[in-house]
Amino acid sequence: MLSSNTTDEDNSKDSLAEQHSQIPARPMQQLWQKEFGHLPTMPSLFSPRPHSTVPSGYLDSHNDGVSPASAMSRSKSTRSENGFPSLISPPFTPTTTPGSPTLGPQPGIPVESVQVPEKLMKELPEVSCVVRARIPTTTGTEIFLHLYTNSIDNKEHLAIVFGNKIRSKSLDAPRPGETEMDRMIRGAYTGRLHPGRTTSREKGKIEERKPAGPALVRIHSECYTGEIAWSARCDCGEQLDEAARLMSLDPAGGAVVYLRQEGRGIGLGEKLKAYNLQDLGNDTVQANLMLRHPVDARSYGLATAILQDLELSEIRLLTNNPDKIAAVEGPNKEVRVVERVAMVPLAWKNMKGGVTGKEVSEYLKTKITQMGHMLPLPEGV
Numbered sequence: 084m085l086s087s088n089t090t091d092e093d094n095s096k097d098s099l100a101e102q103h104s105q106i107p108a109r110p111m112q113q114l115w116q117k118e119f120g121h122l123p124t125m126p127s128l129f130s131p132r133p134h135s136t137v138p139s140g141y142l143d144s145h146n147d148g149v150s151p152a153s154a155m156s157r158s159k160s161t162r163s164e165n166g167f168p169s170l171i172s173p174p175f176t177p178t179t180t181p182g183s184p185t186l187g188p189q190p191g192i193p194v195e196s197v198q199v200p201e202k203l204m205k206e207l208p209e210v211s212c213v214v215r216a217r218i219p220t221t222t223g224t225e226i227f228l229h230l231y232t233n234s235i236d237n238k239e240h241l242a243i244v245f246g247n248k249i250r251s252k253s254l255d256a257p258r259p260g261e262t263e264m265d266r267m268i269r270g271a272y273t274g275r276l277h278p279g280r281t282t283s284r285e286k287g288k289i290e291e292r293k294p295a296g297p298a299l300v301r302i303h304s305e306c307y308t309g310e311i312a313w314s315a316r317c318d319c320g321e322q323l324d325e326a327a328r329l330m331s332l333d334p335a336g337g338a339v340v341y342l343r344q345e346g347r348g349i350g351l352g353e354k355l356k357a358y359n360l361q362d363l364g365n366d367t368v369q370a371n372l373m374l375r376h377p378v379d380a381r382s383y384g385l386a387t388a389i390l391q392d393l394e395l396s397e398i399r400l401l402t403n404n405p406d407k408i409a410a411v412e413g414p415n416k417e418v419r420v421v422e423r424v425a426m427v428p429l430a431w432k433n434m435k436g437g438v439t440g441k442e443v444s445e446y447l448k449t450k451i452t453q454m455g456h457m458l459p460l461p462e463g464v
């Protein structure tokens with residue numbers, strides 16, 4: 084959705100383009116004309132479009148049968164008659180898997196034909212916890228970080244487990260030929276490690292495998308800016324901290340499934356472009372659409388599979404996002420959300436430590452008014 088507001092800046096851009104086409108040929112252009120018999124059509128003010136990096140046949144199988152060749156010919160129509168590249172960016176390329184880097188720009192396919200990746204996969208991906216380790220945290224709570232591999236991408240998705248009642252089936256499963264030391268090194272032990280320990284299973288102790296009642300769960304998507312770069316444009320960092328706080332207090336423990344689908348699945352680079360579009364007056368939804376991405380390019384099959392591996396078949400889900408609730412239950416209701424726990428911004432509860440400011444207020448407002456997030460909008464926001 085492109086903003087229809089035409090500003091002075093837009094007008095000046097247009098007149099700049101007009102002036103540009105009237106500028107007499109300079110020596111470099113004359114040389115070009117001599118060599119190639121015509122003037123270059125790409126004005127020097129614009130950088131050339133990168134070539135598509137889409138593997139051959141990709142479009143055929145993923146984008147309503149549009150072949151690369153015919154799509155390429157359509158792309159010519161995205162240029163204006165004077166040969167200037169369109170101000171609209173190339174259309175969205177569906178991510179190959181949730182969170183995988185967005186493929187390079189593609190030739191023009193009308194927005195209407197863009198296929199939004201399916202939120203509900205027909206089958207769950209396979210996941211395997213390859214290593215788990217105890218992390219003493221700065222808040223004093225101990226957590227167990229579980230690192231997963233999976234059958235659909237090569238990203239390191241994680242489960243951050245609170246308490247010792249939640250265990251991974253794939254981690255605990257014996258592996259052929261492994262020694263007790265191997266098991267301890269990959270974290271498949273019960274109790275605690277200590278110098279001189281020789282067995283992965285503590286003698287005389289049977290670890291309780293099931294949490295008492297449905298565990299608290301957060302499905303969290305990576306946000307470099309909010310979690311690492313102290314961004315006050317979103318509440319992602321605050322939500323992660325708050326989820327950890329609540330889980331550390333809960334007797335049933337809990338798990339944060341941390342998915343590497345940065346920027347709602349469009350990747351960090353594209354999210355940073357979206358930020359610039361936001362600074363130009365667009366909201367977070369408009370910015371994604373202007374970049375030819377879906378509003379939300381994420382999927383949650385990996386989260387469901389990880390929850391299954393952790394034997395969390397009934398959960399209390401910390402979220403305001405209705406899509407997430409439906410998607411995380413999986414195609415065959417492998418996981419059941421028995422309760423939704425709202426994530427209310429701390430500042431709205433007059434609590435300390437919340438993200439505040441104009442940007443985060445706009446971001447939250449857009450999520451509520453345009454993305455259907457289930458939070459009452461306080462007066463004055």
Ligand SMILES: Nc1nc2c(ncn2[C@@H]2O[C@H](COP(=O)(O)OP(=O)(O)OP(=O)(O)O)[C@@H](O)[C@H]2O)c(=O)[nH]1
Pocket residue numbers: 302303304305306307316317319322344345346347348349354357358367371401402403404407426450456
């Ligand atoms: N494209 C885009 N992504 C953003 C922006 N701000 C934050 N994000 C991403 O949005 C995602 C945050 O989503 P989650 O924390 O899972 O939360 P949610 O879907 O909003 O729903 P909740 O569970 O209610 O918090 C992360 O991947 C962030 O990187 C933005 O302005 N544009």
